[in-house]
Amino acid sequence: MKWLFGLGATALAIAGFVWWFTSLPGPKQLDMANNAFPGDSNAKLLIKDQTYDKKLNLGMNIWASEEASDQPRPVVVFIYGGGWRQGSKDEYAFAGRALANRGYIVALPDYRLYPDAKFPAFLEDSAKALAWVHDNIARVGGDPERIFISGQSAGAYNVLMLALDRQWLGREGKSTDIIKGVAALAGPTDFYPFKGETRKNSFGSYHKPEMTQPINFVRADAPPLWLATGIDDTQVDPRNSRVLHYLILEAGGDAQYTEYPEMDHLEIMMAIAKPFRGKGPVLDDMVEFFESQN
Known part of the structure; x- marks a missing residue:
C-alpha cells in the first residue's frame, strides 16, 4: 500500500506543478523551458531593475556576456510584445540570454501598459529607455555608437x-x-481602422489616428530595417511587414524582408528560445542583420 500512497503523492505533485506552470504568462513559461536546456551559458544578468525613469518608476534589465572584452560591445535594446497590455522585462530573460551569448549588451526595458496607458505613452517610455541606454551604456561596456533596437509584435x-x-x-x-x-x-505597421479590442483600447481614443501608423512615416533616411514575419501569422498579417518593406525600398531606403514558413505570430518569438530554435533561424538571421550594419 505504501507504494500506492507514494504514487498518489507523486501524481498530485506533478498535477500541482502542471497547474502552476500553465498559470504563468506564456513568455515566462518559455523562459523556464529555455533554462531547462543547455546553452547560452556565457550570458549573465549584469544589472537588474536599472531605473531609467524615476518619476514613473520604470526600469530595465541589462544582460551581457560572461566573457571579458577589451572593446565596447554592440548593444541591443529589446522591447517585448504583449498587445500593449501585458508583458514584463523579467519574462523575456531568454531573449536577453540569447543575444548576450552572441556578444551583445542587451537592455530589456519595461514600459507602461493598458489600462494605465494608451498611445503614445508606450512610445514615450520606449524613447526614454533608448535615450538612457545611449547616455549610460558605455559605463557597463556597451558601445553607444552601435545601438540596435528590436522587438516582437507590439514591441x-x-x-x-x-x-x-x-x-x-x-x-x-x-x-x-x-x-x-x-x-x-x-510588427503591426498598417492597422487603421482599428479592429479588435486590443487595438481599440490602446489607439482608439487618439485624436489623429494617422499619426499612429508606421507606414505614414516612411522615409529614405530611416535606420536600416529587418522585417521578419511568419507566413502562418493570423494575429498580425504578414502584409504589414511586406508593405513597409516595399514602401521603404520605393522611397530609396534600406530594408530587408524575411518570412518563415510554417511559423505563426508566437512561434517567431519562440524560435529565439533554445528549445524551439529548430523552428527557424530567427536568431541567426537577426544577428546576421546586426553584423551586416557594423
Whole structure:
C-alpha cells in the first residue's frame, strides 16, 4: 500500500506543478523551458531593475556576456510584445540570454501598459529607455555608437515608430541616427481602422489616428530595417511587414524582408528560445542583420 500512497503523492505533485506552470504568462513559461536546456551559458544578468525613469518608476534589465572584452560591445535594446497590455522585462530573460551569448549588451526595458496607458505613452517610455541606454551604456561596456533596437509584435511596433517618426526620440533630445538598425518581428505597421479590442483600447481614443501608423512615416533616411514575419501569422498579417518593406525600398531606403514558413505570430518569438530554435533561424538571421550594419 505504501507504494500506492507514494504514487498518489507523486501524481498530485506533478498535477500541482502542471497547474502552476500553465498559470504563468506564456513568455515566462518559455523562459523556464529555455533554462531547462543547455546553452547560452556565457550570458549573465549584469544589472537588474536599472531605473531609467524615476518619476514613473520604470526600469530595465541589462544582460551581457560572461566573457571579458577589451572593446565596447554592440548593444541591443529589446522591447517585448504583449498587445500593449501585458508583458514584463523579467519574462523575456531568454531573449536577453540569447543575444548576450552572441556578444551583445542587451537592455530589456519595461514600459507602461493598458489600462494605465494608451498611445503614445508606450512610445514615450520606449524613447526614454533608448535615450538612457545611449547616455549610460558605455559605463557597463556597451558601445553607444552601435545601438540596435528590436522587438516582437507590439514591441516591434514600438521600435519601428522610434526609428521612423523622429518626434519620439526628438523629445528626449536625441536623433534617430543613434539607431544602427532595427529588427522587427511580426510588427503591426498598417492597422487603421482599428479592429479588435486590443487595438481599440490602446489607439482608439487618439485624436489623429494617422499619426499612429508606421507606414505614414516612411522615409529614405530611416535606420536600416529587418522585417521578419511568419507566413502562418493570423494575429498580425504578414502584409504589414511586406508593405513597409516595399514602401521603404520605393522611397530609396534600406530594408530587408524575411518570412518563415510554417511559423505563426508566437512561434517567431519562440524560435529565439533554445528549445524551439529548430523552428527557424530567427536568431541567426537577426544577428546576421546586426553584423551586416557594423
